[in-house]
Amino acid sequence: MSQFFQVHPENPQLRLIKQAVEIVRQGGVIAYPTDSSYALGCRIGEKSAVERIRRLRQLDDKHNFTLVCRDLSELGLYAKVDTGLFRLLKAHTPGPYTFILNATREVPRMLLHPKRRTIGLRVPSCPIALALLEELGEPLMSVSLILPGQTEPLNDPYEMRDLLEHQVDLIIDGGYGGGEASTVIALTDEDPVVVRVGCGDPEPFMVNA
Numbered sequence: 032m033s034q035f036f037q038v039h040p041e042n043p044q045l046r047l048i049k050q051a052v053e054i055v056r057q058g059g060v061i062a063y064p065t066d067s068s069y070a071l072g073c074r075i076g077e078k079s080a081v082e083r084i085r086r087l088r089q090l091d092d093k094h095n096f097t098l099v100c101r102d103l104s105e106l107g108l109y110a111k112v113d114t115g116l117f118r119l120l121k122a123h124t125p126g127p128y129t130f131i132l133n134a135t136r137e138v139p140r141m142l143l144h145p146k147r148r149t150i151g152l153r154v155p156s157c158p159i160a161l162a163l164l165e166e167l168g169e170p171l172m173s174v175s176l177i178l179p180g181q182t183e184p185l186n187d188p189y190e191m192r193d194l195l196e197h198q199v200d201l202i203i204d205g206g207y208g209g210g211e212a213s214t215v216i217a218l219t220d221e222d223p224v225v226v227r228v229g230c231g232d233p234e235p236f237m238v239n240a
Contacts, residue, residue: 032196032197033192033195033196033197033198033199033200033201033202034054034200034201034202035188035192035201035202035204036050036051036201036202036203036204037204038051038159038203038204038205039205040064040157040158040159040205040206041158042158043158043159043162043205045162045166047203048159048162048163048166049166051063051163051201051203052163052166052167054200054201055072055073055074055163055167055171056074056167058073058074058077058079058080059073059080059199059200059201060072060073060080060083060084060087060198060199060200060201061073061199061200061201061202061203062176062185062188062191062195062199062201062202062203063159063160063163063171063203063205064157064159064160064203064205064206064208065099065127065153065155065157065160065173065213066125066126066127066155066156066157066160066209067127067155067175067209067211067212067213067229067230067231068175068176068184068185068186068208068209068210068211068212068213068230069175069176069184069185069186069188069191069208070099070173070174070175070176071084071087071088071173071174071175071176071199072099072163072171072172072173073171073172073173074167074169074171074172075098075139075142075169075170075171075172076139077172080172081096081142081172083198084174087178087195087198087199088174088177088178088179089179090174093146094174095131095149095150095151096142096150096151096172096173096174097129097150097151097152097153097172097173097174098138098142098150098151098152098153098170098171098172098173099153099154099155099160099164099170099171099172099173100152100153100154100164100170101154101161101164101165101170102124102125102154103117103120103121103124103154105169105170106120106132106152108135108137109134109135109137109138109150109152109170110132110133110134110135110150110152111132111133111134111135112132116132116218119218119223120218122235123231123235124153124154125154125155125156125161126154126155126156126231127155127156127209127213127214127229127230127231128153128213128214128215128216128231129151129152129153129213129214129215129216130151130152130153130215130216130217130218131149131150131151131215131216131217131218131219131226132149132150132151132152132218132219133148133149133219134148134149134150138150142172147219149217149219151215152170153213157205159203159205175212175213176191177212178194183210183211184208184209184210184211184212185208186207186208186209186210187207187208188202188203188204188205188206188207188208189204209230211229211230212227212229212230213227213229213230213231214227214228214229214230214231214232214233215227215229216233216236223236
């Protein structure tokens with residue numbers, strides 16, 4: 032049976048944030064809000080938690096996981112970013128974008144796309160997500176909370192509790208979530224490529240979405 036924390040969306044209670052992070056540190060899987068939609072998250076490199084998320088979402092090994100970071104200072108450890116790319120990222124973070132970047136050797140192999148050595152990275156502007164990341168001190172490994180057979184993310188925490196209470200360790204109720212996942216932009220080649228249009232405006236990336 033999963034735990035269910037009601038966390039204030041603007042002023043997250045530190046006591047609950049600390050408890051949530053302890054669950055992550057112990058290898059747990061959590062459902063938590065971001066600035067786009069709710070996500071499933073676990074600690075980087077926690078193999079059993081990663082496999083639980085894969086089973087829950089019915090993902091194959093070609094699905095890019097995302098490292099959700101508190102700020103751009105963490106990006107350089109996990110992704111190869113030159114000066115021009117860093118400026119582009121800085122102009123659009125925090126925000127509802129996931130960027131596909133070439134990964135460094137620091138990223139565990141099980142999180143990478145098996146052929147391309149890429150990783151998704153994002154910096155959300157959601158107070159709850161940022162509080163979790165600050166307390167954890169490292170990125171959360173995440174995927175959007177879209178159940179098998181569905182095209183839109185779950186956005187009602189009480190529905191999540193009904194559907195996921197035996198599949199995750201914690202559901203963080205931060206209020207009704209967004210109905211769209213983040214916009215995914217691939218920055219692995221010379222020009223940006225819009226992979227998925229979500230709630231982030233793709234127009235600044237000068238591509239036809």
